[in-house]
Amino acid sequence: xRYELFYWPTVQGRGEFVRxxxxxxxxxxxxxxxxxxxxxxxxxxxxxxxxxxxxxxxSFAPPFLKAGRxxxxxxxxxxxxxxxxxxxAPRDETGRLWTHQLQLTFSDLVAEIHDSHHPIAGxxxxxxxxxxxxxxxASLRRERLPKYLGYFERVLADNARGRQRCLVGSxxxxxxxxxxxxxxxxxYAFPRAMRRLEPSLPLCVALHERIGARPRIASYxxxxxxxxxxxxxxxxxxxxxxx
Amino acid sequence: xRYELFYWPTVQGRGEFVRxxxxxxxxxxxxxxxxxxxxxxxxxxxxxxxxxxxxxxxSFAPPFLKAGRxxxxxxxxxxxxxxxxxxxAPRDETGRLWTHQLQLTFSDLVAEIHDSHHPIAGxxxxxxxxxxxxxxxASLRRERLPKYLGYFERVLADNARGRQRCLVGSxxxxxxxxxxxxxxxxxYAFPRAMRRLEPSLPLCVALHERIGARPRIASYxxxxxxxxxxxxxxxxxxxxxxx
Numbered sequence: 001x002r003y004e005l006f007y008w009p010t011v012q013g014r015g016e017f018v019r020x021x022x023x024x025x026x027x028x029x030x031x032x033x034x035x036x037x038x039x040x041x042x043x044x045x046x047x048x049x050x051x052x053x054x055x056x057x058x059s060f061a062p063p064f065l066k067a068g069r070x071x072x073x074x075x076x077x078x079x080x081x082x083x084x085x086x087x088x089a090p091r092d093e094t095g096r097l098w099t100h101q102l103q104l105t106f107s108d109l110v111a112e113i114h115d116s117h118h119p120i121a122g123x124x125x126x127x128x129x130x131x132x133x134x135x136x137x138a139s140l141r142r143e144r145l146p147k148y149l150g151y152f153e154r155v156l157a158d159n160a161r162g163r164q165r166c167l168v169g170s171x172x173x174x175x176x177x178x179x180x181x182x183x184x185x186x187x188y189a190f191p192r193a194m195r196r197l198e199p200s201l202p203l204c205v206a207l208h209e210r211i212g213a214r215p216r217i218a219s220y221x222x223x224x225x226x227x228x229x230x231x232x233x234x235x236x237x238x239x240x241x242x243x
Numbered sequence: 244x245r246y247e248l249f250y251w252p253t254v255q256g257r258g259e260f261v262r263x264x265x266x267x268x269x270x271x272x273x274x275x276x277x278x279x280x281x282x283x284x285x286x287x288x289x290x291x292x293x294x295x296x297x298x299x300x301x302s303f304a305p306p307f308l309k310a311g312r313x314x315x316x317x318x319x320x321x322x323x324x325x326x327x328x329x330x331x332a333p334r335d336e337t338g339r340l341w342t343h344q345l346q347l348t349f350s351d352l353v354a355e356i357h358d359s360h361h362p363i364a365g366x367x368x369x370x371x372x373x374x375x376x377x378x379x380x381a382s383l384r385r386e387r388l389p390k391y392l393g394y395f396e397r398v399l400a401d402n403a404r405g406r407q408r409c410l411v412g413s414x415x416x417x418x419x420x421x422x423x424x425x426x427x428x429x430x431y432a433f434p435r436a437m438r439r440l441e442p443s444l445p446l447c448v449a450l451h452e453r454i455g456a457r458p459r460i461a462s463y464x465x466x467x468x469x470x471x472x473x474x475x476x477x478x479x480x481x482x483x484x485x486x
Contacts, residue, residue: 056401057341057344058394058397058398058401059344060348060351060391060394070337070340072340072344073344074343074344074347074348076347077340077343077344077347080340080343081340094313097313097315097320097323097324098300100317100320100323101300101302101315101316101317101320104317104319104320104347104350105303105317107347108303108354111351111354115358115362119358119362119363119375119379120362120375120378120379120382121378121379121382121386123382123386124382129378132362132363132375132378135363135364135372135375136362136363136364139363139364139366139367143364143366148303151301151303154301155301158299158301
């Protein structure tokens with residue numbers, strides 16, 4: 001099946017967690033809004049499928065995925081659907097629920113990272129909430145990142161199955177790909193804070209390295225399909241927020 | 244099966260979305276942290292099962308649910324598990340994914356409502372971020388609530404199945420119970436804003452009324468099991484944020 005991913009065409013954002021799963025599995029997919037408008041792409045297609053999808057089930061926000069006649073929104077929900085189909089989730093219900101629980105915890109972390117540069121309103125410019133962003137980022141760096149990343153470190157430590165340690169069971173899941181993306185993004189956005197934090201996160205750092213070296217992921221990261229980090233996405237580099 | 248719910252004992256919070264599902268289904272459950280410490284309850288039990296659960300799969304935060312030997316965290320994930328078991332979700336995969344997508348959109352809305360009174364840090368007092376909370380609440384009232392609630396109103400309008408309109412298919416799901424809770428909470432926290440908004444949300448308002456009148460829900464709401472809204476939870480009444 002050819003999957004159709006709908007997401008903003010110029011940022012990694014939340015869509016990247018889905019792109020990484022599709023890329024790692026070598027799935028057949030189209031990143032619809034990155035196609036030219038003349039080929040049915042662009043933001044026009046994204047917005048039309050968000051507000052008035054011909055198959056029903058409109059999404060509140062991107063990303064969403066078209067799979068046959070299904071339209072599925074919410075990042076973690078898309079991965080819940082794709083996981084077993086792409087070989088990136090356990091087959092049993094207990095394993096799937098646990099993997100999904102971790103994915104939802106990544107969703108929470110990503111929302112907090114976003115709000116560190118937009119603590120007042122997504123509709124305002126960063127410059128109009130910079131003072132508040134400084135306060136919120138300080139809390140993110142000092143309290144929230146150690147707590148979240150320490151949690152994932154502990155989950156890795158608890159899971160002794162498999163020669164190469166991952167978050168769930170003995171095989172890579174979409175949760176591992178998401179941990180890779182979070183570490184990569186945080187290194188971009190908060191290089192100083194991460195240099196201080198990483199010595200206490202050896203298992204997270206090792207997993208990030210192993211995921212980045214997987215052949216399909218390495219090839220994706222080196223391709224033009226990987227949009228570079230930039231200051232329109234979730235992970236933004238404002239040095240004053242990484243003081 | 245007797246379910247064991249772990250959540251803070253003095254607030255509705257995110258746990259209330261699970262409580263409502265258990266109550267509506269007449270499920271056998273224990274609200275562990277509301278039991279006396281001498282009976283294995285209290286916050287001590289909550290914290291022990293969060294940080295070091297004997298069955299593994301620790302949660303980042305409450306709520307979490309013990310079901311037999313399983314421990315399941317993240318509000319929407321708990322409802323994904325309970326939905327089919329309590330008769331509160333469709334049986335087919337497409338219907339379950341759509342219901343879960345709506346539930347995750349409620350999770351996003353609830354996080355934004357929380358941050359309207361804590362835009363800088365959950366670890367700071369409200370009084371230490373009141374100015375920022377005023378700015379963020381203005382955005383919540385003027386932009387985000389109309390957008391989110393308008394979305395759910397539209398989903399209700401699109402779903403013409405069933406004599407009594409609900410969000411998914413023709414029977415009540417946990418998503419409908421969550422819409423009930425969100426409307427109830429917003430009326431508590433933002434009575435002025437809701438008086439302005441509700442005329443444009445007739446289907447949401449009607450659904451809230453129907454859910455509140457379901458016998459088991461009405462009985463629950465009238466009982467001491469329903470913790471009253473208060474200014475320690477997600478929905479808080481600070482008149483200056485509802486100006």
